[in-house]
Structure formats: C-alpha cells, structure tokens
Amino acid sequence: MDTRQLRTLMAIVQHGSFGRAAEAVHVTPSAVSQQMRALEDELGTILFQRSSRPPTLTAHGLQVLDMARDILHREEEARAAITGHRVAGTLMLGSVRTSALGLLPRTIKDMRVHYPQLKINLRISNSVGLIADVAAGRLDAAVVAENLALHQSVRWSPFLREPLWLITPRDMATGRDPATLLATCPFVRFQSPVPLASLIDTELAQMGVVTQDVAEMDSVASIMSCVIEGMGISVVPDIALHRDEADNLVRLPFGNPQIHRQIGLIERSRSSARAGVITRFHDILATACGAYGVPRKGAPEGG
Incomplete structure (x- = not known):
C-alpha cells in the first residue's frame, strides 16, 4: 500500500472531487483515478460510489479513510522522532464539549508562538471516542473530565481543578x-x-x-x-x-x-515524539486556568 494513494484519498474527501484533489496533490485527474483503482484492487473492495456526483465513499471506503488518517499520522510521528524535528508536522488534539472549551483557542494561539511550524488539528467529540482514539494513536492528546474508565495504554493529567x-x-x-x-x-x-x-x-x-x-x-x-x-x-x-x-x-x-471538578489531558502512557509538545500544551492550559490551574506531575521528557 502506497502512502501517496492514502494522501490522494484524503485529498479527494477534503476537496470533494477527483479533479480538485489532483490539483492539491499535484498530479493529473487520470493519475488520481489510477491511484484509487490500484488501491481498490489491492484491498479487494470498492471505495467510491462513482455513480454519484461528487463521488461518495462506500462503507468500506470510510473504514479505509480512517485507516489512512492513522497510518499517515504514525508515519509523520515516526519521521519526526527519527530526524529530531519534533516541533513540525501536525498535533492531533481532541476535546469534549466542556465549559473549559473556551480555553482552547487562546491556548492553541500560544502554542503557535512556541511552535510556528506545528499545525494543530482539533476534533470535538464524546469522551469515549476520544479515549479510544488516543489509545489507538489517532489523536496525540485530548481534553476530558475525570472519573472515566481509562484504557491501560493512556494516562490522564489534570490541568484544572x-x-x-x-x-x-x-x-x-x-x-x-x-x-x-x-x-x-x-x-x-x-x-x-x-x-x-x-x-x-x-x-x-x-x-x-x-x-x-x-x-x-x-x-x-x-x-x-x-x-x-x-x-x-x-x-x-x-x-x-x-x-x-x-x-x-x-x-x-x-x-x-x-x-x-477536574478536567485534564489524556495521552498515551508510553512516551512519544510529541511528549514534550503535549507537556507544553498542558502547562499553557494550566496557566490559563489561573488560581485553579494544576501543574503537571511526572511529565515525560522530549519534544
């Protein structure tokens, strides 16, 4: 499976058509079609309902899209760890719909000052889905409340009490x-x-x-x-x-x-190339909470 095919798949979904995706990934529309046919042949399934305009993903296509996001994110993280460029790429964050959500825009703004080459992607969802996505590596960290049943592969650190x-x-x-x-x-x-x-x-x-x-x-x-x-x-x-x-x-x-009540960040228990960036994110959140901010304990090093 070629990661170029996965990037093309994501471009089609993002831009809504094969033609606009071709412009985004700098190939011809026919090359986009060839890549998607090759991916379908390799996986043995149909990814697009081509009878509709614009083409829509099938149920299997949606599964492959989720897989593509995961693979490309892991590839990016691995490249950052190997090269030492740990402040570039994309930081994938999630958050529940909480009254603390108002803290995130200015925290993300501050993060851009510290890491100008780092793109931050924020997803709003429910706590169960966010915890699963962090455990699976689809998210680097997520904002959730305490008193939740956490996977052994993730840990929770409060930034607000x-x-x-x-x-x-x-x-x-x-x-x-x-x-x-x-x-x-x-x-x-x-x-x-x-x-x-x-x-x-x-x-x-x-x-x-x-x-x-x-x-x-x-x-x-x-x-x-x-x-x-x-x-x-x-x-x-x-x-x-x-x-x-x-x-x-x-x-x-x-x-x-x-x-x-407490709100905190969940992240994977094992250290990653993003550990230092997540520590900085936690520190900025805690500072924004003023007198009720909770300093981070036992933070992993790196980044």
Missing part, C-alpha cells in the same frame, strides 16, 4: 442558605451525559434536596444566560462565571465541603 458554585439572581438570594434556595427557588438543571452533571446530581441527592426544576439544559452557557435573565438558580463550575454579566449574580459554595 475548580469549585462549583450555586448561582442566583440577587433578588432570589436575600437571607437564605444554599439548601433552602435549592429547595424553594426555580432551578435550571444541567442535563447531559457527562461527569459534571453526575457530580451535581450526586451532591443534590446527598443533600436530600428536591429541586423545583423549570428547565433542563445541556449547555452551561445556556444555563448562565437563563440565570442572568432571572429565570431561576443553578449550579455551574467557576470557569463559567468569567463573563461580565455574571458580576450581577450571587454565588454561594455548592456542597459542604465545596464540590470541585
């Missing part, structure tokens, strides 16, 4: 303790299959509180908007309060002692 707050409009907070507020005020619930929602629900159950739910949201940003507009009260992580409108809210510790 932050408190959870009960937030209320000022007119609802007067003279009442958190338990009373939770039991009597309209409550906007964070409803999502993620560790943060489970953490909040578990603490509410331990407090013996039955909330007066008026809405269920799967986005912390949406919850913030509802509370700011006076719809009710809720529980959010500290990072969600870093917006000007939140200054008018009352925040009270959630839990006794106050509950915290």
Whole structure:
C-alpha cells in the first residue's frame, strides 16, 4: 500500500472531487483515478460510489479513510522522532464539549508562538471516542473530565481543578442558605451525559434536596444566560462565571465541603515524539486556568 494513494484519498474527501484533489496533490485527474483503482484492487473492495456526483465513499471506503488518517499520522510521528524535528508536522488534539472549551483557542494561539511550524488539528467529540482514539494513536492528546474508565495504554493529567458554585439572581438570594434556595427557588438543571452533571446530581441527592426544576439544559452557557435573565438558580463550575454579566449574580459554595471538578489531558502512557509538545500544551492550559490551574506531575521528557 502506497502512502501517496492514502494522501490522494484524503485529498479527494477534503476537496470533494477527483479533479480538485489532483490539483492539491499535484498530479493529473487520470493519475488520481489510477491511484484509487490500484488501491481498490489491492484491498479487494470498492471505495467510491462513482455513480454519484461528487463521488461518495462506500462503507468500506470510510473504514479505509480512517485507516489512512492513522497510518499517515504514525508515519509523520515516526519521521519526526527519527530526524529530531519534533516541533513540525501536525498535533492531533481532541476535546469534549466542556465549559473549559473556551480555553482552547487562546491556548492553541500560544502554542503557535512556541511552535510556528506545528499545525494543530482539533476534533470535538464524546469522551469515549476520544479515549479510544488516543489509545489507538489517532489523536496525540485530548481534553476530558475525570472519573472515566481509562484504557491501560493512556494516562490522564489534570490541568484544572475548580469549585462549583450555586448561582442566583440577587433578588432570589436575600437571607437564605444554599439548601433552602435549592429547595424553594426555580432551578435550571444541567442535563447531559457527562461527569459534571453526575457530580451535581450526586451532591443534590446527598443533600436530600428536591429541586423545583423549570428547565433542563445541556449547555452551561445556556444555563448562565437563563440565570442572568432571572429565570431561576443553578449550579455551574467557576470557569463559567468569567463573563461580565455574571458580576450581577450571587454565588454561594455548592456542597459542604465545596464540590470541585477536574478536567485534564489524556495521552498515551508510553512516551512519544510529541511528549514534550503535549507537556507544553498542558502547562499553557494550566496557566490559563489561573488560581485553579494544576501543574503537571511526572511529565515525560522530549519534544
């Protein structure tokens, strides 16, 4: 199997046609067709539905595309390790949809200053898929929350440990303790299959509180908007309060002692050519988290 064929396959998918892919990989359209026919013959399967315009990948084609990404990424990493050029190429990152997602754009911007020749590719997905992709080497690292069942081949390092707050409009907070507020005020619930929602629900159950739910949201940003507009009260992580409108809210510790949640990076347990780059990425994330940033422990050397 020729890696040129795999790059051509990825170019077809990226650019949407054989013709535009030919321009991208600097060959003729007929050469692109020949490469794809040769790849199909070698694999013994049809990769494209050529009757459609533009041609679309078959089910087997989608599998080969995933394989191509993996092979080309491993080739790039191996070349970087052998030549010593560990700050070039592509850093493949993933992240869950978290309220900490806002940290990533400026962190990636800072990474470009440190590694101007490094391209960073970010993929948003669920934690199960991200962990599997890191374990398989399809991603170099990913941002996920704690309390997850991890593969033995990956490790998790927190960069953020932050408190959870009960937030209320000022007119609802007067003279009442958190338990009373939770039991009597309209409550906007964070409803999502993620560790943060489970953490909040578990603490509410331990407090013996039955909330007066008026809405269920799967986005912390949406919850913030509802509370700011006076719809009710809720529980959010500290990072969600870093917006000007939140200054008018009352925040009270959630839990006794106050509950915290952690977010961190997963990466492969064994050292790789990207280990030093991932360490720098973690350090920048931790610094961006301010007082709640968690320094990296036992970081591998390299890069």
